[in-house]
Amino acid sequence: MRKYLLKRVFYMVLTLFLVATITFFLMKLMPGTPYSNQEKMTPQQIQIMNEQYGLNKPIWLQYLIYLGGMLHGDLGTSFQYSNQPVSYLISSRIGASAQLGLQAMIFGVVIGIIIGSFAAINRNTWIDTLCTILSIIGKSVPNFVLAVLLQFYIALKLGWFPIADWGGFSYTVLPTIALGVGPLAETARFIRTGMVDVLNSDYIELARAKGLTKFGIVYHHALRNSLIPLVTLIGPYTVALMTGSMVIENIFSIPGIGEQFVKSITTNDYPTIMGVTMLFSAGLVVVILLTDIVYGIIDPRIRLSGNGD
Amino acid sequence: MAERILDVKNLEINFHTYAGDVKAIRDVSFHLDKGETLAIVGESGSGKSVTTKSLMGLLANNAEVVGGSVMYHGQDILKKSEKEMQNIRGKDIAMIFQDPMTSLDPTMKIGQQIAEPLMKHKKMEKKKAWAQALDILKLVGIVDPEKRINEYPHQFSGGMRQRIVIAIALVCYPEILIADEPTTALDVTIQAQILDLMKELQSKIETSIIFITHDLGVVAGMANRVAVMYAGKIVEYGTVDEIFYNPQHPYTWGLLNSMPTLSSTLLEAIPGTPPDLLDPPKGDAFAARSTYAMKIDVEQEPPFFKVSDTHYAATWLLHPDAPKVTPPTEIIRRQKLFAEMSVNKSVKA
Numbered sequence: 001m002r003k004y005l006l007k008r009v010f011y012m013v014l015t016l017f018l019v020a021t022i023t024f025f026l027m028k029l030m031p032g033t034p035y036s037n038q039e040k041m042t043p044q045q046i047q048i049m050n051e052q053y054g055l056n057k058p059i060w061l062q063y064l065i066y067l068g069g070m071l072h073g074d075l076g077t078s079f080q081y082s083n084q085p086v087s088y089l090i091s092s093r094i095g096a097s098a099q100l101g102l103q104a105m106i107f108g109v110v111i112g113i114i115i116g117s118f119a120a121i122n123r124n125t126w127i128d129t130l131c132t133i134l135s136i137i138g139k140s141v142p143n144f145v146l147a148v149l150l151q152f153y154i155a156l157k158l159g160w161f162p163i164a165d166w167g168g169f170s171y172t173v174l175p176t177i178a179l180g181v182g183p184l185a186e187t188a189r190f191i192r193t194g195m196v197d198v199l200n201s202d203y204i205e206l207a208r209a210k211g212l213t214k215f216g217i218v219y220h221h222a223l224r225n226s227l228i229p230l231v232t233l234i235g236p237y238t239v240a241l242m243t244g245s246m247v248i249e250n251i252f253s254i255p256g257i258g259e260q261f262v263k264s265i266t267t268n269d270y271p272t273i274m275g276v277t278m279l280f281s282a283g284l285v286v287v288i289l290l291t292d293i294v295y296g297i298i299d300p301r302i303r304l305s306g307n308g309d
Numbered sequence: 310m311a312e313r314i315l316d317v318k319n320l321e322i323n324f325h326t327y328a329g330d331v332k333a334i335r336d337v338s339f340h341l342d343k344g345e346t347l348a349i350v351g352e353s354g355s356g357k358s359v360t361t362k363s364l365m366g367l368l369a370n371n372a373e374v375v376g377g378s379v380m381y382h383g384q385d386i387l388k389k390s391e392k393e394m395q396n397i398r399g400k401d402i403a404m405i406f407q408d409p410m411t412s413l414d415p416t417m418k419i420g421q422q423i424a425e426p427l428m429k430h431k432k433m434e435k436k437k438a439w440a441q442a443l444d445i446l447k448l449v450g451i452v453d454p455e456k457r458i459n460e461y462p463h464q465f466s467g468g469m470r471q472r473i474v475i476a477i478a479l480v481c482y483p484e485i486l487i488a489d490e491p492t493t494a495l496d497v498t499i500q501a502q503i504l505d506l507m508k509e510l511q512s513k514i515e516t517s518i519i520f521i522t523h524d525l526g527v528v529a530g531m532a533n534r535v536a537v538m539y540a541g542k543i544v545e546y547g548t549v550d551e552i553f554y555n556p557q558h559p560y561t562w563g564l565l566n567s568m569p570t571l572s573s574t575l576l577e578a579i580p581g582t583p584p585d586l587l588d589p590p591k592g593d594a595f596a597a598r599s600t601y602a603m604k605i606d607v608e609q610e611p612p613f614f615k616v617s618d619t620h621y622a623a624t625w626l627l628h629p630d631a632p633k634v635t636p637p638t639e640i641i642r643r644q645k646l647f648a649e650m651s652v653n654k655s656v657k658a
Contacts, residue, residue: 221414225416300461
């Protein structure tokens with residue numbers, strides 16, 4: 001197990017190194033410079049700026065300097081936002097994004113599992129059809145449309161929750177719903193498919209022959225066996241949501257990281273692009289390892305063997 | 310006379326399909342006495358499994374019981390609600406399934422799978438139920454049960470898994486055990502072990518068994534009585550000796566004839582395929598495949614003719630006016646043995 005984990009960690013580091021390398025050089029291929037008002041700047045000014053940011057050095061040297069800095073936890077300085085260090089920029093904004101993403105994921109997955117199970121149990125009835133229609137709507141309606149509708153009806157007309165901004169928990173409710181409907185629909189669909197299969201299996205019939213109640217069968221036998229395909233989906237989805245959603249954060253004026261990321265790309269803010277990409281990648285490789293471990297917890301057949309092979 | 314614990318009368322079950330109603334079970338009657346083993350024999354699709362699933366209330370959604378009754382302790386099982394059936398299933402009537410490789414939950418420890426019926430029916434706490442699960446694991450012959458009770462199904466071989474399935478079925482000491490082809494999916498050597506185990510447990514637990522199989526070889530060693538099913542009907546029933554050595558229905562002849570014996574050089578197959586039960590034939594359902602079919606066989610359904618007090622067969626060949634026919638040589642050989650057996654019996658008496 002230990003040997004296995006060490007091996008996995010080595011591959012994770014390797015993956016991150018490759019991501020950093022590829023992103024760095026791709027980024028340098030983007031047209032333009034970080035300076036928004038370049039037309040008004042004199043060549044001397046540009047040269048001074050380039051020297052200040054190290055952009056006059058050859059690209060391979062810039063790359064090595066960046067890697068060296070990253071090893072010390074220094075992600076460079078953002079070109080926008082009054083020269084804040086990228087690590088500060090990220091750490092001050094990731095909290096809101098992560099909280100929102102996690103809440104949306106929990107909301108979506110829990111409700112999705114319930115709806116999906118419900119559909120599978122009542123397969124080919126109007127309940128199933130209703131659940132399917134709901135999940136198609138959830139999947140196909142863009143979340144910004146839903147966000148605006150929620151703001152208008154729930155916040156403005158009913159006044160139940162604040163319309164935007166970031167304060168206590170009540171501020172998170174509407175964006176959580178808007179962001180969570182995607183994973184909700186996806187989860188419901190996965191669980192329904194998985195559970196329909198499982199409910200037709202022999203061990204479910206044996207569970208019925210034991211005299212277990214319908215709920216007992218679904219809860220103790222069917223659910224766990226239907227979760228495997230979902231676990232594959234949930235991990236990366238969670239990382240994606242936690243590292244910020246530009247649209248939702250914008251609509252609800254949430255000081256998250258999603259907006260920064262998009263802005264940094266349009267303004268060629270190289271260190272911020274790199275920083276957010278690395279954060280996302282790191283989250284992803286960790287989550288993939290966790291997913292593999294969770295697999296083993298759910299399904300003993302794929303449990304990692306103890307002897308390290 | 311033995312106590313009758315299950316009495317199935319005129320059972321009729323239809324399956325609703327897009328093509329129409331499939332008449333899967335057509336007027337089936339049989340009974341089960343306390344402590345005996347009744348074998349229900351027939352080829353695939355003859356309705357064996359459907360019959361027993363109706364006893365458990367486990368019929369598929371598109372199946373409908375059209376008529377008949379299943380009396381158990383003076384009550385008609387077919388009229389019970391799902392909730393009431395949940396209290397009977399696994400406690401009074403339990404079931405062993407065909408394929409041990411798929412009938413255990415892959416993500417649950419076998420100890421819990423065995424303990425579940427106890428926790429449900431005897432309201433036992435988990436600890437006590439597991440202790441009892443351990444006992445039954447020993448009883449079904451699992452080596453090192455203290456360790457293996459914590460393992461998952463994939464860590465067991467097919468034969469061992471079937472022992473666990475049997476343990477689950479027997480853990481509440483059911484009155485009736487339905488075994489639906491319990492050895493079909495197993496190696497021949499393992500089959501014998503499982504059958505021996507079932508016989509041993511039957512005497513220990515005092516359960517009555519309904520044993521479903523298409524394998525007559527298995528029946529001989531297991532059953533007290535045999536019912537032969539064809540196309541959703543029982544065509545002949547009697548004690549195991551009567552069915553094996555004095556069969557009367559051409560279908561039973563065909564079945565026995567297709568079974569290898571020490572002297573057989575060529576195995577006879579029954580020609581043709583079973584009839585389409587969407588539109589069952591009018592007379593004897595087997596007539597189309599029978600070389601002994603008469604005109605009346607395609608016109609009118611044969612009633613049960615009595616052969617002995619325990620032996621009945623539904624074939625027109627037993628009608629007093631029917632012409633004498635010569636059964637296959639293997640059947641004649643068997644009937645000779647049967648005649649000798651009854652002579653010996655009467656001499657002893």
